[in-house]
Amino acid sequence: MKTILGKSIEEWKKAYPLLEQIMETEEVFWTNPKYGAFDEAIKNISLSEKDVKAAEERLLRFAPYIAKVFPETQAMNGIIESPTIEIPRMKPYFEKAAKQKLEGKLLLKCDSHLAISGSIKARGGIYEVLKHAEDLAIANKMLSLDDDYSIMDNEAFRKFFSNYSIVVGSTGNLGLSIGIMSAKLGFHVTVHMSADAKQWKKDLLRSKGVTVVEHKSDYSKAVEEGRKQADLDPNGYFVDDENSTTLFLGYAVAAARLKKQLDDRQIKVDEDHPLFVYLPCGVGGGPGGVAFGLKLLFKDHVHCFFAEPTHSPCMLLGLMTEQHDRISVQDFGIDNQTDADGLAVGRPSGFVGKTLENLISGVYTVEDHELYALLRTLADSENIYLEPSALAGVAGPTRLLKSLAGQKYIEDQQLKGKMANSVHLSWATGGSMVPKEMMDAYYRRGLQFQIGK
Numbered sequence: 001m002k003t004i005l006g007k008s009i010e011e012w013k014k015a016y017p018l019l020e021q022i023m024e025t026e027e028v029f030w031t032n033p034k035y036g037a038f039d040e041a042i043k044n045i046s047l048s049e050k051d052v053k054a055a056e057e058r059l060l061r062f063a064p065y066i067a068k069v070f071p072e073t074q075a076m077n078g079i080i081e082s083p084t085i086e087i088p089r090m091k092p093y094f095e096k097a098a099k100q101k102l103e104g105k106l107l108l109k110c111d112s113h114l115a116i117s118g119s120i121k122a123r124g125g126i127y128e129v130l131k132h133a134e135d136l137a138i139a140n141k142m143l144s145l146d147d148d149y150s151i152m153d154n155e156a157f158r159k160f161f162s163n164y165s166i167v168v169g170s171t172g173n174l175g176l177s178i179g180i181m182s183a184k185l186g187f188h189v190t191v192h193m194s195a196d197a198k199q200w201k202k203d204l205l206r207s208k209g210v211t212v213v214e215h216k217s218d219y220s221k222a223v224e225e226g227r228k229q230a231d232l233d234p235n236g237y238f239v240d241d242e243n244s245t246t247l248f249l250g251y252a253v254a255a256a257r258l259k260k261q262l263d264d265r266q267i268k269v270d271e272d273h274p275l276f277v278y279l280p281c282g283v284g285g286g287p288g289g290v291a292f293g294l295k296l297l298f299k300d301h302v303h304c305f306f307a308e309p310t311h312s313p314c315m316l317l318g319l320m321t322e323q324h325d326r327i328s329v330q331d332f333g334i335d336n337q338t339d340a341d342g343l344a345v346g347r348p349s350g351f352v353g354k355t356l357e358n359l360i361s362g363v364y365t366v367e368d369h370e371l372y373a374l375l376r377t378l379a380d381s382e383n384i385y386l387e388p389s390a391l392a393g394v395a396g397p398t399r400l401l402k403s404l405a406g407q408k409y410i411e412d413q414q415l416k417g418k419m420a421n422s423v424h425l426s427w428a429t430g431g432s433m434v435p436k437e438m439m440d441a442y443y444r445r446g447l448q449f450q451i452g453k
């Protein structure tokens, strides 16, 4: 008989009845029984606000360089940040799908429109490359912390960095961010792409001098091959999407920037004004880092839900069974086949799952056709075009309202009377770089479906 970590499927299902539906790839909404008070949870986490602040400061040091080499960031003085907008015209669609009134404000965090690589990976991915570059340049006495970092846009620096290589495994977007940033600095950079990665991403990277290695298997294999390659090169550096605290902190910086945007709009988050955040999740670093930053700032007043495709519910399985990276969706007969290429990950980050096991409110899963329906509806109503992965977060408000588990969460957390003051923020993790023909095809696909059906 087939067993997973010594237990049969039947035993697993008995311990976790929701597995039945998860294995049938039905949409589910899971709330985390280990979710707890921030002040307690943070005691068991080795990263702190100080680490996030250090990342924020490092990005400020690099801002003059970024502004110089990526002119599209000049208007923001070299800070790569996305707008937060209201999407009120989605409300009627959500209400229809949830068959009830949706109270509170609807916001969209447009990481789809982040400069340089058009996805949330422009946070963590770029940050990690910059940190590595800074570490090398400082160790070799080419740079000091109080220099104007725009001096790095120079042949001597590019020649120096060309002695070093950077390697990463990716389903696409992380490769774009790491590849573009590394190549700009002068590094040799190799991106190992999983079979899910879109052709245009590979073409774009090659046009920038990045070496792209294509794999016929999924994300885990691409990562494994990348790691092997970097290990062989004494000057090689592997960006470890599954375990990197650097990536994680790069993502976490988003929180303070979001807080400022909310303050500017006089949107309150406090005891009486809960903030619900819905984050598309692949391996977990992006949503995990953002959620960590948000919990540091808003503590128990922010409620972070992760969103995964029904065919790639790796973080859900990892958190629910508490086995984290010891199990994969394939162990449970789930195929990890989804059009949400950014989320096509079969085994979650153990580091993220363990770090946030008491801070994530829950995880829900979304079918691909729902992603397409949301894509089309958001385009029609708000004229915003996202890639399928990013729509997983847009499903959040409806799913919270219409699921029993979501309703129970609201009651248990004593939020029922506060929903009119609440804010629902969907993290739109990517989309602006998708070629037009491809986006048109996504849109046409969406015409076949209606949200909530």
Ligand SMILES: *Cc1c(COP(=O)(O)O)cnc(C)c1O
Residues within 6 Å of the ligand: 119, 120, 121, 173, 174, 280, 281, 282, 283, 284, 285, 286, 287, 288, 342, 343, 387, 389, 390, 429, 430, 431
């Ligand atoms: C990578 C990615 C995510 C999720 O980030 P992880 O760190 O893999 O969890 C979500 N959306 C898009 C568009 C992505 O590219």
